[in-house]
Amino acid sequence: MSVPGEITFYLFHHHHYLDIPLDEDRYVSTMVDYPNSLYDPVKGHAFYQRHLRTLRLADELGFDGIAINEHHNMVYSMTPTVSVMAGALVAATERVKIQVAGVPVNLMYPNRVAEEYAMLDVMSGGRMEFAFPLGTGMEYWANAGAINPATARARFRESLEVVLQAWTQDGPTRYDGDFYTYRFLNPMVRPYQRPRPKCFIVGTGSLETVQLAIDHEMGYSIVFVPIANQLRAFDQMRELAAERGRAVDPDDLMIVVMAYVGDTDEEAVREARPHIEKFFSWFHRVPPKYLVPPGYVTTQEFLRRVSDVAMAESKKATWDDMVAIGRIACGSADTVADTIASWCEEAGCARVNVVCELGDMPEWKTVKNVTKFAQEVIPRIRAKSATAGQRPVAAGVS
Numbered sequence: 001m002s003v004p005g006e007i008t009f010y011l012f013h014h015h016h017y018l019d020i021p022l023d024e025d026r027y028v029s030t031m032v033d034y035p036n037s038l039y040d041p042v043k044g045h046a047f048y049q050r051h052l053r054t055l056r057l058a059d060e061l062g063f064d065g066i067a068i069n070e071h072h073n074m075v076y077s078m079t080p081t082v083s084v085m086a087g088a089l090v091a092a093t094e095r096v097k098i099q100v101a102g103v104p105v106n107l108m109y110p111n112r113v114a115e116e117y118a119m120l121d122v123m124s125g126g127r128m129e130f131a132f133p134l135g136t137g138m139e140y141w142a143n144a145g146a147i148n149p150a151t152a153r154a155r156f157r158e159s160l161e162v163v164l165q166a167w168t169q170d171g172p173t174r175y176d177g178d179f180y181t182y183r184f185l186n187p188m189v190r191p192y193q194r195p196r197p198k199c200f201i202v203g204t205g206s207l208e209t210v211q212l213a214i215d216h217e218m219g220y221s222i223v224f225v226p227i228a229n230q231l232r233a234f235d236q237m238r239e240l241a242a243e244r245g246r247a248v249d250p251d252d253l254m255i256v257v258m259a260y261v262g263d264t265d266e267e268a269v270r271e272a273r274p275h276i277e278k279f280f281s282w283f284h285r286v287p288p289k290y291l292v293p294p295g296y297v298t299t300q301e302f303l304r305r306v307s308d309v310a311m312a313e314s315k316k317a318t319w320d321d322m323v324a325i326g327r328i329a330c331g332s333a334d335t336v337a338d339t340i341a342s343w344c345e346e347a348g349c350a351r352v353n354v355v356c357e358l359g360d361m362p363e364w365k366t367v368k369n370v371t372k373f374a375q376e377v378i379p380r381i382r383a384k385s386a387t388a389g390q391r392p393v394a395a396g397v398s
Contacts, residue, residue: 005350005385005386006251006350006385007344007350007351007352007381007382007385008064008065008251008350008351008352009063009064009065009352009354009373009378010063010064010065010066010067010097010099010351010352010353010354011054011055011058011063011065011066011067011353011354011356011370012066012067012068012101012256012353012354012355013051013054013055013066013067013068013355013357014069014076014077014283014355014357015047015048015051015068015077015078015079015085016047016075016076016077016078016283016357016359016360017039017043017044017047017075017077017078018043018047018360019038019040019043019047020278020282020360021038024282027285028285028287029285029286029287029290030074030075030076030282030283030284030285030286031073031074031075031076031138031285031286031290032073032074032138032141032142032286032290033073034073034074034075036073044078047078048078050363051078051357052088052089052092053363054356054357054363054366054367054370055068055089055092055093056092056093057367057370057371058096058370058374059092059093059094059095059096061370061371061374061375062374062378063096063374063378064096064097065096065097065098065099065129066089066093066096066097066098066099067099067101067131067353068082068085068086068089068098068099068100068101068102069082069100069101069102069131069133070082070102070103070104071136071138071139072138072139072142072143073138073141073142074138074142075282075283076283076284081103082100082101082102082103083100083102083103083116083117083120086098086100086102086120086128087120087123090120090123090124090127096127097127097128097129098120098124098127098128098129099128099129099130099131099353100117100120100128100129100130100131101131101133101200101202101221101353102130102131102132102133103116104133104134104135104139105132105156105159105160105163106134106135106147106152106155106156106158106159106179107135107139107140107143107147108159109180110158110159110160110162110163110166110180111162111163111166111180111182111185111187113159113163114162114163114166114167114187115166115187115189117130117163117191117197118166118167118187118189118190118191118192119189121191121192121193121197122189122191122192124192125192126191126192126193126197128191128192128193128197129197129198129199129200130197130198130199130200131199131200131201131202131221132156132160132163132199132200132201132202132218133201133202133203134152134153134156134202134203134209135152136291137149137290137291137292137293137296138286138290138291140152140293140296141290141293149293149294149296150294150296151179152296153208153209154178154179155179156212157212157215158177158178158179158180159179159180160212160216161175161177162175162177162180162182162185164196164216165185166185166187166190167190167191167195167196168195168196171184171185171186171187172184172185172186173185173186198219199216199218199219200213200218200219200220200221200252200254201213201216201218201219201220201221202221202222202223203220203221203222203223203233204222204223204225204229205222205225205229205230205232205233206233207236210233210236210237210240211240213237214237214240214241214244218252219251219252219253219254219351220233220234220237220252220253220254221254221256221351221353222234222254222255222256223256224256224284224326225326226324226326227326227327227343230255230347231346231347234248234253234347234348234349237253238348248348249350250344250348250349250350250351251350251351253347253348253349253350253351254349254351254352254353255327255343255344255347255349255351255352255353256326256327256352256353256355257326257327257328257329257340257343257352257353257354257355258276258279258326258327258328258329258330258355258358259328259329259330259336259340259354259355259356259369259373259377260272260276260329260330260336260356260358260369261331261332261333261336261369261372261373261376261377262330262331262332262372263332264331264332265330265331265332265335268330268331268332268335268336269330269331271365272330272358272361272365272369273319273330274359275358275359275360275361275365276322276328276330276358276359277319277322277359278359278360279358279359280321280322282359282360283359283360327340327343329343333372333376333377333380334380336373336377337376337377337380337381337384340352340377340381341380341381341384341385344381354373356369356370356373357369357370
């Protein structure tokens with residue numbers, strides 16, 4: 001495979017609650033049951049302002065888009081309702097695409113999600129993209145107990161059907177399912193983009209979520225799992241598509257990269273390493289019982305997930321564990337560009353969600369990193385793409 005042409009870069013931002021207590025070691029988890037008495041709304045206000053400054057900077061510097069997501073009961077994210085944050089970004093930006101990687105749709109009423117997302121697309125003049133996650137295991141502890149993890153995938157599939165029907169079929173229509181029944185599925189607000197905005201399934205590489213992407217003709221975005229698992233999921237998607245006589249376009253595949261750019265490799269590692277370590281040891285501190293609730297995945301999938309130290313025992317993770325778990329590009333502009341270009345070639349993907357604010361990184365480092373990535377890394381990768389020739393042909397498709 002050659003470097004895919006037209007690679008697009010989205011600044012992926014988690015909106016961490018950045019205040020870390022002095023007695024941090026006493027907390028087994030920063031998700032689900034971390035005491036909300038430790039939340040300071042005055043600091044929270046300041047963090048929201050800071051995060052919006054970062055995202056406006058991405059728009060000004062020429063990133064192709066911004067990606068945001070939603071989480072509950074955790075310091076990892078200050079965005080419990082991603083549609084509200086997306087609305088703020090629609091007003092605060094002028095050019096960039098806004099990718100909502102967002103609402104765990106099966107934890108909501110899907111007709112309501114369809115309306116909110118359509119409203120955002122209309123407000124933005126068609127700048128929205130939507131990525132649909134099943135929801136982390138932690139979300140099921142943080143929501144109503146009536147939502148059964150064992151039926152999560154069936155409910156997720158049905159929710160997607162409701163959203164797509166609301167967007168693409170003239171109403172009123174009817175929907176009769178096992179989880180949702182609509183006599184009048186008839187949202188007045190429908191997407192600006194026709195027939196619908198570009199959509200992705202967000203997953204960790206399980207065959208079930210890959211199958212969903214194929215069934216609904218969506219792209220696939222993979223999150224923090226080992227690189228081998230990412231590549232396996234992309235290969236599965238190509239194979240499943242080929243069985244139906246279709247090809248998977250590189251623009252339908254998306255990887256998430258943690259990146260830090262310094263003047264030298266040594267400077268970049270020195271400046272970024274403590275914050276990346278803090279990302280895993282604090283912001284992603286979650287015990288296996290919350291990561292994978294009973295019934296959420298098969299036994300085989302459970303064993304695979306809890307065997308990844310940086311995910312299942314993040315407090316104990318080493319630097320090598322963190323590098324192994326995902327795509328961390330840390331170095332000079334040349335090093336980061338070469339690394340990401342090789343990853344895109346390896347995966348056959350043309351989309352990169354870049355995390356530039358890492359853990360408890362101070363704002364000056366975030367601004368430096370976002371700026372250097374936009375001004376020094378993206379042009380280098382674009383130059384490689386421009387000379388790469390045609391896009392790669394999907395496996396199994398002639």
